[in-house]
Amino acid sequence: MTPPEQTALPDARAEFLPEIEVRRSERRHRTVSARLKDGKLVLYLPASMSQAEEARWVETMTKRFKARSLRRTLNSDGELQRRTAELNRLYFNGRLRWSSLQYVTNQNMRYGSCSPREGTIRISSALAEMPRWVRDYVLVHELAHLVEANHSPAFWTLVNRYPLTERARGYLIAKGLEEEG
Numbered sequence: 001m002t003p004p005e006q007t008a009l010p011d012a013r014a015e016f017l018p019e020i021e022v023r024r025s026e027r028r029h030r031t032v033s034a035r036l037k038d039g040k041l042v043l044y045l046p047a048s049m050s051q052a053e054e055a056r057w058v059e060t061m062t063k064r065f066k067a068r069s070l071r072r073t074l075n076s077d078g079e080l081q082r083r084t085a086e087l088n089r090l091y092f093n094g095r096l097r098w099s100s101l102q103y104v105t106n107q108n109m110r111y112g113s114c115s116p117r118e119g120t121i122r123i124s125s126a127l128a129e130m131p132r133w134v135r136d137y138v139l140v141h142e143l144a145h146l147v148e149a150n151h152s153p154a155f156w157t158l159v160n161r162y163p164l165t166e167r168a169r170g171y172l173i174a175k176g177l178e179e180e181g
């Protein structure tokens with residue numbers, strides 16, 4: 001029996017994971033999987049795995065599930081979409097279109113990214129905890145990439161219509177987040 005690797009968290013707003021239960025299986029040799037069961041995160045490990053490896057997996061899976069929980073919480077209320085639509089109206093005459101826009105938890109150093117061709121925008125979950133005007137700058141920055149893929153002078157002309165651009169850039173540099181994206 002191989003349990004599915006991912007199951008829906010019962011409560012998307014749960015910030016912390018429930019307790020973790022480790023189950024060892026003689027039949028497992030390499031595979032590791034985890035699922036939520038009765039409010040617990042059950043981790044299935046091979047019987048032969050060392051305690052150190054077990055500890056590493058518990059940490060990895062905990063992080064993974066926490067990140068997923070955070071991502072779902074942040075993306076669940078539509079607030080990011082609403083604010084971005086507003087910024088589109090304010091700074092781009094409402095003419096920009098994108099196919100997806102969401103918070104992600106796997107961009108530790110980059111504050112955001114945009115693939116103009118696919119029309120996808122990703123915003124670091126770290127931005128959710130920063131001042132609104134900083135996140136607004138990042139949203140304007142990524143929106144501008146839908147028009148200008150590179151950091152060209154034309155790109156900065158677009159971005160600089162947002163009046164707090166310089167302050168926000170300074171703020172992000174101080175936080176150690178990278179510009180590129």
Ligand SMILES: [Zn+2]
Binds near residue numbers: 141145151179181
């Ligand atoms: Zn950029």
